[in-house]
Amino acid sequence: MLNEVRSGWGILCTMTIDPLDARLVELLAGEPRLGVLECSRRLNVARGTVQARLDRMVARGVITGFGPEVDPGALGYDVTAFVTLEIRQVSGHEPVADQLAAIPEVLEVHTITGSGDMLARVVARSNADLQRVIDQIVDVRGVVRTSSVIALDTPVPYRVLPLVAEVPRQPPH
């Protein structure tokens, strides 16, 4: 139905987003609880177009959700740390990841290049509380050693908008 797209860049290829998509995402990022109708007015397009673009981006996985973004800091979790895990090679990543996923304070886990390592982003209520969380991580079967760095400040909070603004200017290569 909407697997491949020809409008826009001419060449038939796996399209990402076009300038209108980008404007729509930017608009919604700025005032997220805008309705479809209001968006169409701001962008000077028909309501159905906005509807279609949104549906398409969701279907394609460009937009993964509209969920409420919760700030762990406001919940009392003021400490953020990045924990590098050295794991036992034999056991594989999955069982370790599964156990890490069971710890609420573990917000994110990546497997990374290097000697069987993983990188986890964790939060805690305080530095003392961080020790508790790290202890839980060390207790995970398969974890050999951990080393953590604490995030003191976050001069650039997570964002995707600059990327969204950039993409439509760089037609798929």
Add this chain to the structure above:
Amino acid sequence: MLNEVRSGWGILCTMTIDPLDARLVELLAGEPRLGVLECSRRLNVARGTVQARLDRMVARGVITGFGPEVDPGALGYDVTAFVTLEIRQVSGHEPVADQLAAIPEVLEVHTITGSGDMLARVVARSNADLQRVIDQIVDVRGVVRTSSVIALDTPVPYRVLPLVAEVPRQPPH
């Protein structure tokens, strides 16, 4: 107006969220474009209550937004890397952070414990493209050296829900 709250845990303190707030966040996380009225039906509370809870959480900064979550991967940025920056002590963090913020592929920057270091999360279209991004980072004035690890897989994608579910069970200490 709603600076301090006494309902719930009895003790007067900086409250975070209560079980109803948590249920509301979970509900919206699951089906984000639900309306207020629909939420009130699902949670068996009055519409005004949902309205009030949402407003309160937004006002308190617990909910920082409802923006569309964009997947860099779907935009063609399949490579994620964590870059540790060693920066020149003299210049300070801010000018470096400002320049990093100007690079769209830099999604996030933290200052971390250690010898004047920063940690940046970057994405790129390919490993070759990552080189281009890292070159841009190295070119930033004040950056002495970088070392990067590539995220091969993400067994636990970023999430906050487990935390949200946990908080109301653990009254502020």
Add this chain to the structure above:
DNA sequence: GACCTCATTGAGCATATTGTCCACTCATTT
């Protein structure tokens, strides 16, 4: 006990939005 504050409820009302049709245009593809 009397009083007060505040979250919550349930109701009502005018307005705005949604979901879903339709016919039409336009550019591109075949």
Add this chain to the structure above:
DNA sequence: AAATGAGTGGACAATATGCTCAATGAGGTC
């Protein structure tokens, strides 16, 4: 020339929203 798909503009009923109001109940204070 015909077909395709995106976009438009309009219409419709059904629904949701913002807003107000009075009443209730729980928790505090005096």
